[in-house]
Amino acid sequence: MDQICVVALGWKMKSATTAPAYTLNHPRWYRKRVSTYWWLQRWEYLRFVLRELSSVFVAYFVLLTLFQIYLLSHGPQAYAKFQGLLKNPLMIAVNAVSFFFVVFHALSWFNLSARAMAVRVGGKRVPGVLISGSNIVAWLVFSVVVAWFLLRG
Amino acid sequence: MEAKPSQLRLEPLLWILFSAGGVVAAFLIPVQLFLQGLVFPLGWAKGPDYATTAAFVAHPLVRLYLFVLCSIPLFHAAHRIRYTLYDGLQIKHLNEVIAVCCYGGAVFGTLVAGYLLWSFH
Numbered sequence: 634m635d636q637i638c639v640v641a642l643g644w645k646m647k648s649a650t651t652a653p654a655y656t657l658n659h660p661r662w663y664r665k666r667v668s669t670y671w672w673l674q675r676w677e678y679l680r681f682v683l684r685e686l687s688s689v690f691v692a693y694f695v696l697l698t699l700f701q702i703y704l705l706s707h708g709p710q711a712y713a714k715f716q717g718l719l720k721n722p723l724m725i726a727v728n729a730v731s732f733f734f735v736v737f738h739a740l741s742w743f744n745l746s747a748r749a750m751a752v753r754v755g756g757k758r759v760p761g762v763l764i765s766g767s768n769i770v771a772w773l774v775f776s777v778v779v780a781w782f783l784l785r786g
Numbered sequence: 787m788e789a790k791p792s793q794l795r796l797e798p799l800l801w802i803l804f805s806a807g808g809v810v811a812a813f814l815i816p817v818q819l820f821l822q823g824l825v826f827p828l829g830w831a832k833g834p835d836y837a838t839t840a841a842f843v844a845h846p847l848v849r850l851y852l853f854v855l856c857s858i859p860l861f862h863a864a865h866r867i868r869y870t871l872y873d874g875l876q877i878k879h880l881n882e883v884i885a886v887c888c889y890g891g892a893v894f895g896t897l898v899a900g901y902l903l904w905s906f907h
Binding site: 669685688691695697698699701703706709719724725732738739742743771772775779780782783785 | 807808809811812813814815816817818819820821822823824826827828831833834836837839840842843852855856859860862863864865866867869870874875876895898899902903905906907
């Protein structure tokens with residue numbers, strides 16, 4: 634038993650003295666190659682990628698809005714061009730796809746907030762359904778307010 | 787392994803902007819896009835005309851709203867696009883270039899939004 638310990642210690646000391654400096658990445662370690670298209674293998678993965686992809690359409694919406702403000706500041710004719718552009722079938726299609734993605738973002742975001750926020754009332758954790766549910770209610774209220782402002786004119 | 791001090795200070799800020807932008811985008815973008823991109827062009831409802839829209843955007847509170855709507859979601863998008871490229875396509879060697887392009891684009895978009903809304907008349 635003692636001998637084993639000594640041998641073990643000896644091995645440890647030896648390895649400590651001969652071990653190279655700490656390296657982040659060792660090229661000889663076995664790493665399984667992951668396909669570039671790993672996210673197509675399961676619906677959960679695809680859903681994750683679609684959720685992440687929604688950010689592209691969020692950015693698209695911002696660019697569209699900035700373009701709208703830019704043309705709005707250039708007078709009625711420039712703004713009429715913008716409104717005409719939005720009537721283009723291609724733009725309608727792009728906006729329909731974008732709308733699908735931003736709704737997907739909103740719903741996944743509300744479901745996510747139920748997991749991220751651990752709200753406790755009276756020592757008990759509020760169930761996630763209530764948190765995402767109240768988020769969806771707030772979403773509807775915000776939507777109605779914005780729609781009221783836009784539909785008024 | 788030593789973490790770079792600059793990364794230590796910037797990462798939490800980027801995550802805060804990511805989640806704040808996610809909230810703004812979730813609450814406000816669907817209704818805006820639905821009305822502006824589908825309902826008004828398809829004629830399902832009559833949208834505000836040029837004069838109404840221009841007068842509306844000229845209001846300081848509306849401009850503040852539009853600035854928030856156009857700036858923070860860009861940082862949200864930049865953050866997500868960065869990590870989607872990182873995880874999805876496994877192009878880790880381009881990490882720095884991607885980060886600079888994504889956040890740089892968001893900063894640029896914010897500056898453009900600020901300029902457009904500040905100088906709007």
